[in-house]
Amino acid sequence: MDLDSIKKYSQYSYDINLQKKNALQKAASEQIVVYQNHIFSADALTICLVKTLSQTHKQFFMLDSNSNPVMVSDPDDFLKKLIQANQQSLHTYHQLIERFKKKEK
Amino acid sequence: MDKGILLYCFDTELTSYQKIANRCVKQIEKYLKMPITIITDQNTFEAWPNRPTCDYNIIEIDRANTKLGKPWYNVERFKAFEHSPYKVTAVLDVDYFCYSDKILKLMESNEDFLVHDRAHDVTYRQSMKYDRESMINLVWATVLIFKRTQKVKNIFDTVGHVKKNYQHYCNLYRISYKNYRNDYAFAIALNQVNGFTHTEFIKDSIATVPTDVKILNVDDEGILIRNGESTVLLNGQDLHVLNKEVANV
Numbered sequence: 001m002d003l004d005s006i007k008k009y010s011q012y013s014y015d016i017n018l019q020k021k022n023a024l025q026k027a028a029s030e031q032i033v034v035y036q037n038h039i040f041s042a043d044a045l046t047i048c049l050v051k052t053l054s055q056t057h058k059q060f061f062m063l064d065s066n067s068n069p070v071m072v073s074d075p076d077d078f079l080k081k082l083i084q085a086n087q088q089s090l091h092t093y094h095q096l097i098e099r100f101k102k103k104e105k
Numbered sequence: 106m107d108k109g110i111l112l113y114c115f116d117t118e119l120t121s122y123q124k125i126a127n128r129c130v131k132q133i134e135k136y137l138k139m140p141i142t143i144i145t146d147q148n149t150f151e152a153w154p155n156r157p158t159c160d161y162n163i164i165e166i167d168r169a170n171t172k173l174g175k176p177w178y179n180v181e182r183f184k185a186f187e188h189s190p191y192k193v194t195a196v197l198d199v200d201y202f203c204y205s206d207k208i209l210k211l212m213e214s215n216e217d218f219l220v221h222d223r224a225h226d227v228t229y230r231q232s233m234k235y236d237r238e239s240m241i242n243l244v245w246a247t248v249l250i251f252k253r254t255q256k257v258k259n260i261f262d263t264v265g266h267v268k269k270n271y272q273h274y275c276n277l278y279r280i281s282y283k284n285y286r287n288d289y290a291f292a293i294a295l296n297q298v299n300g301f302t303h304t305e306f307i308k309d310s311i312a313t314v315p316t317d318v319k320i321l322n323v324d325d326e327g328i329l330i331r332n333g334e335s336t337v338l339l340n341g342q343d344l345h346v347l348n349k350e351v352a353n354v
Contacts, residue, residue, distance in 0.1 A: 015335050022227055022312070026342040029207055029309040037215035041308060066216065066305040092341065 016100050023096045030089035035078055038064035042085035050079050108212055109140040109191035112159075114199050115166055115178040116149040123153045124352035126199040128323065130157040135325050136203040139195075144181065144188050162188060170285050182246060182287050183264035186257060196249040200346045204327060207309075207343055211250050216305045218257050219250040220291060223310035227339060228318060228332045239280040239289065241296055244304070245311055246287035247345050256298070263294035312339065314346045323354045 031042040040046055053060040054075035064070050072078050110133050114126040126143065133141055141159040146166045150156075170180050181188075185196045195208050211219060224245050251257045267274050267290045274293050275283055282289070295304045314320070314330060322329040327340025328351075 011334055015337075018229055018335060018337060021229055022337065022339065022342075025225060025310060025312060029205065029312075029342050032207060032210060032307075032309060034210045034213040037213060039211065039214050039216070039308065065308045 019096060019100075023093050027089040027093050030092070031085050033081055033085045035081060036070060036072075038068060038070045039066065040082070041065055042082040042089070044086075047079070047082050047086060050075060050082060054079060106140060106191050108193045109142060109189070109195075110137065110208075111185055111189050111191070111194050111196045112141060112143045112199050113179055113181060113185075113196070114143055114145045114149060115181075116152065117176040117178060119175055120349045121352050122199055123149055123156075125346075125349065127155060127157060128351070129197065129199045129202060130159060131325060132203040133197075136206050137209050139209070140191075142188070142190060146178075160190070164188075172284060172286075179287065180268065180285055182249075183261055183268055183290065185249065186251070186253070186261035189253075193252050194250070196246075196251075198247045198345065200349070200351065201247050201311075202323075202328070202344050202346060204339075204341055205343055208248065208250070211307060214250075216250075217252050217254045218260055218295075219248075219305060219307050220295070221245040221248060221309075221311050222304075222306040224313045224345065225310045226315050227312050227330070227337065227344075228315060228335075230315070238282060239278050241278045241280075241289070241292050243288050244292045244295060244306075245345075246291045247311055248307070249291070250307075260291075260294050260298050263298050264290045267293045267297075311345050312342050314339070314344055314348060314351075316347045316349075318348060320346070320348055320351050320354050323351060 033040045033042045049062060050072070053062070059071060059073045060075070061069050061071055112126060112129060114122045116122050130141060133139065142162060143159050144162045144164060147163055150161060150163055164181065166178050167180055168178055170177055182196065185194065193212050195212055222242060222244050268285060271285050271290070272283070278293060280289055314328065319331040320328060321331055321336070327338055328344060328346065329336065329338050
């Protein structure tokens with residue numbers, strides 16, 4: 001058993017996990033969207049809700065991130081902004097993971 | 106003026122906050138592009154080389170406070186409502202460096218008063234956990250975003266009252282940290298003004314660089330830190346840098 005190489009691998013795993021955790025927090029910050037003066041998170045749940053409601057309603061009500069009600073009058077525009085923020089944040093995260101994969105090879 | 110940034114900057118015998126403020130101002134200029142007002146004292150103002158082009162308001166300060174055994178004079182924040190010339194204000198710690206336009210976005214919100222209730226250590230050693238040190242959840246007065254409304258005036262007036270009677274409120278909320286701390290004063294004021302119910306928070310967590318990590322490089326794109334054997338580049342997100350050595354990097 002080569003303890004030195006295990007120690008090195010452990011340190012490497014720690015570094016990767018640390019950077020992944022920081023990148024996820026960064027993604028959460030990047031997902032903050034202010035729409036019609038209300039704060040939302042452009043996460044999967046919000047996107048799915050807006051997409052689902054927009055299929056049957058031209059305008060609808062939902063809650064912002066502080067549980068205030070908001071009337072969404074242009075669901076397409078809102079959805080576009082949410083998806084843009086969501087994909088931008090995940091693109092950055094994806095690039096980081098790809099860098100790790102290359103390092104591992 | 107519609108929107109702007111308010112900074113508090115008071116040098117102590119041990120720390121040159123003006124140097125840190127210079128970096129903070131650069132970051133605001135790059136990512137927020139907003140007018141800045143700096144509240145400072147005469148000593149700091151006069152000894153400030155490369156003083157950035159901002160509006161300055163020079164005030165008399167209370168020099169009695171300490172933080173972790175060191176002099177720390179940043180106790181004037183409860184007057185931010187009075188000091189701010191803006192309709193919408195973001196008060197930032199001078200060691201809060203913007204690497205995104207998040208603050209700009211939040212200032213578009215219709216909330217009267219916003220503050221963070223979460224912060225995390227970027228080295229993930231749980232050094233930002235304070236949940237066992239009082240009966241009230243801490244808020245992070247590092248970033249305060251507010252409008253000029255009666256509710257917000259009430260909050261700041263209450264912070265002033267809490268500051269004046271701080272030991273009483275420490276006992277009431279069983280706060281173990283006895284020196285004045287803005288974070289607890291705002292947490293108490295929000296709790297009182299909101300009728301002991303909930304408060305609106307900024308939903309993400311403040312990325313915090315703790316005091317004991319080595320800062321290898323700081324530029325307008327990010328910060329390179331070293332913790333033990335790990336080197337981490339932090340960019341694209343706002344950072345609260347607790348290690349005051351950042352002034353000398």
